[in-house]
Amino acid sequence: MGTILEYINSHNESGFKCYSTKKTSLDDNNIDTISSENSDTDTVPIDTKGKFAEDDGRLINTVKIPNSLIINTPPYFRYFLDGSRHTYKVDDIAIGNKIFPIVAGQIVVGCCCRPNRDTFKKADLENDGGIRKKIVISLPKQFHTKGKPDDFARSYCEQINQHLAATNRFASSRGTRISKILFYKTDGPTVADVTDKNRYKNSAIAQIQNEMTDEEQLLVNDLCMANKLSSDSWLIKDGSLQYNPRFSNIDQAQWNNMRSNYKYVVGVSKSFDPDLLKNHEGKKLSQIIANLKPFERTKAYKYVSEHSNGMTFAVWYLRLRKSDFRETHFSDVIKCEMLLLDPSHPIKTSVIDAISANLIREAYPVCFGSDTRWANHLYPVYLTETFCKSHYIDSNIFLSLF
Amino acid sequence: MIMSTERIIGKISATEKYPSTTDDFYFWTDKGEILSPFDIVKVKHLPNDETITYGVIEEINHVTDAPSHFTNYISSDFGDTADNIGNMNRLGMNYVKAKVVCNTGNIYSPVLDGKQVSLCTAEDIKTALGLNEVKNPIVCGYLQMYKGNEALKIKVELNANFLIGPEGAHLNVSGISGLAAKTSYSMFLLNAIQQKFCTEDGGDVAFVFFNVKGRDLMAIDEPNTELKDKDKAIYTEELGLQPLPFQNVTYYYPYDNQRPSNVLTNADPKDVERQRGNNKAFTYKFPCENYIDKLDLLLANEDDSTGTMESCVNYIINKQGNFKNVSTWDTLKDVVAQYANGSATGAKNEILPSSWKKFLRIINKAVDLQGIFNDNVADYERDLTTIVRNNLVGGQVMVIDITLLDDNTQGFVFGSVARAIWEMKFDTERNNVPKKVIIFVDELNKYASNDTPKSSPILHQLLDITERGRSLGIILFSVEQFRSAIHDRVKGNCATSAYGRTNAIEVSKSDYRYIPKVYQNMMTRLSAGEYIISNPALRSLVNIKFPFNTYKQFPNG
Numbered sequence: 017m018g019t020i021l022e023y024i025n026s027h028n029e030s031g032f033k034c035y036s037t038k039k040t041s042l043d044d045n046n047i048d049t050i051s052s053e054n055s056d057t058d059t060v061p062i063d064t065k066g067k068f069a070e071d072d073g074r075l076i077n078t079v080k081i082p083n084s085l086i087i088n089t090p091p092y093f094r095y096f097l098d099g100s101r102h103t104y105k106v107d108d109i110a111i112g113n114k115i116f117p118i119v120a121g122q123i124v125v126g127c128c129c130r131p132n133r134d135t136f137k138k139a140d141l142e143n144d145g146g147i148r149k150k151i152v153i154s155l156p157k158q159f160h161t162k163g164k165p166d167d168f169a170r171s172y173c174e175q176i177n178q179h180l181a182a183t184n185r186f187a188s189s190r191g192t193r194i195s196k197i198l199f200y201k202t203d204g205p206t207v208a209d210v211t212d213k214n215r216y217k218n219s220a221i222a223q224i225q226n227e228m229t230d231e232e233q234l235l236v237n238d239l240c241m242a243n244k245l246s247s248d249s250w251l252i253k254d255g256s257l258q259y260n261p262r263f264s265n266i267d268q269a270q271w272n273n274m275r276s277n278y279k280y281v282v283g284v285s286k287s288f289d290p291d292l293l294k295n296h297e298g299k300k301l302s303q304i305i306a307n308l309k310p311f312e313r314t315k316a317y318k319y320v321s322e323h324s325n326g327m328t329f330a331v332w333y334l335r336l337r338k339s340d341f342r343e344t345h346f347s348d349v350i351k352c353e354m355l356l357l358d359p360s361h362p363i364k365t366s367v368i369d370a371i372s373a374n375l376i377r378e379a380y381p382v383c384f385g386s387d388t389r390w391a392n393h394l395y396p397v398y399l400t401e402t403f404c405k406s407h408y409i410d411s412n413i414f415l416s417l418f
Numbered sequence: 419m420i421m422s423t424e425r426i427i428g429k430i431s432a433t434e435k436y437p438s439t440t441d442d443f444y445f446w447t448d449k450g451e452i453l454s455p456f457d458i459v460k461v462k463h464l465p466n467d468e469t470i471t472y473g474v475i476e477e478i479n480h481v482t483d484a485p486s487h488f489t490n491y492i493s494s495d496f497g498d499t500a501d502n503i504g505n506m507n508r509l510g511m512n513y514v515k516a517k518v519v520c521n522t523g524n525i526y527s528p529v530l531d532g533k534q535v536s537l538c539t540a541e542d543i544k545t546a547l548g549l550n551e552v553k554n555p556i557v558c559g560y561l562q563m564y565k566g567n568e569a570l571k572i573k574v575e576l577n578a579n580f581l582i583g584p585e586g587a588h589l590n591v592s593g594i595s596g597l598a599a600k601t602s603y604s605m606f607l608l609n610a611i612q613q614k615f616c617t618e619d620g621g622d623v624a625f626v627f628f629n630v631k632g633r634d635l636m637a638i639d640e641p642n643t644e645l646k647d648k649d650k651a652i653y654t655e656e657l658g659l660q661p662l663p664f665q666n667v668t669y670y671y672p673y674d675n676q677r678p679s680n681v682l683t684n685a686d687p688k689d690v691e692r693q694r695g696n697n698k699a700f701t702y703k704f705p706c707e708n709y710i711d712k713l714d715l716l717l718a719n720e721d722d723s724t725g726t727m728e729s730c731v732n733y734i735i736n737k738q739g740n741f742k743n744v745s746t747w748d749t750l751k752d753v754v755a756q757y758a759n760g761s762a763t764g765a766k767n768e769i770l771p772s773s774w775k776k777f778l779r780i781i782n783k784a785v786d787l788q789g790i791f792n793d794n795v796a797d798y799e800r801d802l803t804t805i806v807r808n809n810l811v812g813g814q815v816m817v818i819d820i821t822l823l824d825d826n827t828q829g830f831v832f833g834s835v836a837r838a839i840w841e842m843k844f845d846t847e848r849n850n851v852p853k854k855v856i857i858f859v860d861e862l863n864k865y866a867s868n869d870t871p872k873s874s875p876i877l878h879q880l881l882d883i884t885e886r887g888r889s890l891g892i893i894l895f896s897v898e899q900f901r902s903a904i905h906d907r908v909k910g911n912c913a914t915s916a917y918g919r920t921n922a923i924e925v926s927k928s929d930y931r932y933i934p935k936v937y938q939n940m941m942t943r944l945s946a947g948e949y950i951i952s953n954p955a956l957r958s959l960v961n962i963k964f965p966f967n968t969y970k971q972f973p974n975g
Contacts, residue, residue, distance in 0.1 A: 091505045093505070130505075130506055133502070133505060133506040133507050134450075134506070134507050136506065136509055337495075338495065338496065374505065377503075377504050377505040378504065378505055378506075379504065380493055380494075380495065380503045380504030380505075381484070381489075381490070381493030381503075381504060381506075381507075381508040382489060382492050382493045383483070383489070384485075384486075384488065384489040384492045384493075385484070385485035385486050385488070385489045386483060386484075386485055386489075390492075395504065395506065395508075396505075396506060399483075399509055402483070
């Protein structure tokens with residue numbers, strides 16, 4: 017048993033017992049474009065027939081991005097943001113007659129800037145220097161029973177850090193500390209089927225995932241506060257923009273304020289549920305997505321997400337490459353999202369086309385050989401992801417803290 | 419001289435595959451950073467960044483995040499050759515391998531990952547290479563480092579004790595013909611030595627040069643009127659030398675009564691006459707009575723595995739049989755002919771007539787064809803070895819022209835002079851023997867190649883000079899095209915080596931095994947006037963340049 021678990025084992029309210037079980041990494045690589053295990057499944061479409069989110073109202077399914085536009089479009093995107101987390105089951109703890117996992121996580125959210133085609137650097141931000149790193153521990157909510165959870169979490173976290181600094185040479189020399197203790201729910205509607213033996217573990221991971229998405233939003237907020245985003249300096253955010261405030265650890269008012277930060281942000285997802293949207297005829301989009309020709313996109317549809325406080329998004333799918341060499345029909349298609357700040361005003365089709373042309377250009381060079389999802393990857397996003405991952409503490413060292 | 423700004427250019431990168439070691443380290447740098455092999459960088463080191471480790475760049479690699487060429491092919495949209503596909507270029511950087519040159523605190527534990535790497539100032543570079551406070555400095559050229567505003571030009575001085583003794587001696591210069599400027603570099607160095615030791619230090623060094631190509635060295639005391647002002651400036655401002663030709667030079671031309679001015683040379687007869695008029699040029703001959711004991715030198719390149727030729731020579735030198743009173747070349751030939759045809763009278767010897775016949779052919783070839791084997795030495799003519807033994811003094815430069823002599827006779831001249839210098843050093847009657855005599859010989863491969871017979875007296879002479887000459891003050895500056903062809907003990911005893919431009923086949927030989935691959939490749943690309951120098955007083959190989967020579971040049975030989 018390592019330093020932190022020793023402390024948890026010997027300093028808890030009710031003498032809960034840690035079992036010193038095997039410490040394992042919980043990360044697996046989800047490499048399929050078609051995914052049901054992403055945020056898409058947590059969101060609910062409101063309309064049965066798709067409504068266009070762009071001003072061109074022609075009843076067509078796809079739009080070809082002209083080659084001339086691809087070649088001549090000026091670069092829109094200057095900033096690239098990605099969040100990444102590694103989770104580890106570090107132990108099991110007995111509370112009452114149940115055993116719950118203790119899950120620890122490393123969270124890294126990074127933002128990179130590309131001022132020209134030869135320079136790619138960490139974004140120059142005052143607050144966090146373009147990178148936010150956190151180590152968090154996710155404990156079952158039963159671990160704490162008295163007082164306000166936040167107060168307890170903060171003080172308990174501080175005690176652990178003091179213990180860590182005093183007993184672990186690596187932590188004391190590098191200033192490594194636990195940033196936050198999270199408490200995961202062990203019952204209620206957000207916890208999966210009771211027959212699922214991994215339900216507690218998944219709930220613990222979800223808490224860490226929420227913390228990561230909060231960090232992403234805070235970093236976008238930092239960009240906006242520093243006036244980095246504008247009509248010629250857009251941000252690509254890796255993944256969906258449909259954040260759920262109920263899962264956030266940020267207070268609601270701040271969360272709502274931050275939604276206005278997304279005027280010049282495009283969310284790009286490498287994996288998605290192709291059946292999420294319906295076209296103007298009420299048919300599911302999956303067939304249209306599968307049959308997209310090279311450099312073709314679907315029409316942009318409005319999508320109202322209940323989970324995101326009823327916010328409206330413009331969503332379209334874009335094929336990035338020539339199709340001759342693709343593995344599957346979806347392997348070079350990305351899902352693009354923009355937040356419609358005013359749902360009554362659709363985005364100009366010319367803007368969506370220009371963004372799409374830019375996204376096609378961002379798909380080169382490729383990371384073939386380095387990432388199995390290379391066909392769906394945008395190169396600067398891939399670099400940002402690599403940048404984030406380079407900030408992880410080595411797993412062996414990380415686990416030795418526990 | 420522009421001072422470098424000590425700009426930070428990267429950081430140490432120590433990985434599992436490429437760790438920092440006692441000998442070298444790696445650092446990453448921006449792909450746009452212009453660096454070159456031989457550039458020196460510095461890193462703060464233990465303890466607490468209090469010392470500095472200097473490294474000399476050996477390899478520069480450009481890498482991207484593409485794991486394979488196929489990745490790049492795909493990145494160009496499966497083979498599209500159009501420029502600027504996409505909105506950005508692939509992420510790339512340079513990583514550089516540097517060899518540790520020294521640490522200011524003598525700490526040689528590996529430099530640490532993440533430490534900043536920066537360019538050096540001129541002082542740093544001098545410290546790194548051991549060029550600071552050089553004792554007995556002799557300028558051997560200048561080095562250029564870095565590019566653009568940070569470019570530095572630094573004078574390279576060697577400690578004379580490591581170039582011309584007593585700590586280390588002898589110089590070997592190699593490089594392919596024409597492109598390496600071997601003779602030019604040797605002359606640059608010798609001129610610097612003359613300026614240092616014959617002007618500043620009272621003239622304790624004498625020079626003996628053998629001219630083997632055209633008129634190369636036959637006007638080294640005349641100024642180079644085509645020397646440009648920028649080269650003059652390099653001499654005076656960068657190197658602290660005077661752009662002057664050699665001083666106190668005497669030329670020796672081989673006698674030949676069939677040629678204009680009775681000299682066998684490529685030099686213009688008018689020039690020869692002018693030099694004679696100025697008492698700077700003389701004709702040399704080898705009278706038999708003074709050289710009969712040096713006949714072995716004529717056999718230097720003869721295959722004499724049974725030792726019969728050596729027996730003939732010994733027979734003659736010992737004045738056995740009818741050779742007792744031989745004092746002219748004609749008489750010598752006659753007597754040898756008698757032994758060859760079996761008509762010799764007197765005591766019988768054990769050498770077969772067939773051996774004498776072979777010996778006669780060698781003697782005839784030399785004596786009949788080369789006018790220098792002549793017994794009549796007029797007042798204005800010189801017996802070379804007598805001159806060397808009796809008259810060579812410090813500060814003097816003797817230039818002996820052997821260009822048009824055949825190979826055997828060239829060897830004879832070189833061997834005779836080298837032997838005379840050796841004898842001079844042991845002459846106890848003279849009180850003005852120069853402390854050091856520097857012999858400059860081009861095409862060393864003629865006298866000391868791997869193929870030279872082991873019995874060659876000239877090879878023995880050269881081995882004596884390179885192995886024992888250092889302590890006696892006899893220094894050999896030798897030049898050849900291919901270092902690998904030179905006898906191991908001769909080149910092995912040269913403390914200083916200068917590598918000029920050579921070819922890929924040559925650098926693949928074992929002589930170059932200790933030189934990093936990048937430097938080997940650089941040797942095939944060096945420009946004229948550029949050398950890689952190795953000297954015991956230098957901490958690393960140094961890439962140096964030198965300006966055009968200050969004496970009269972003959973572009974067409």
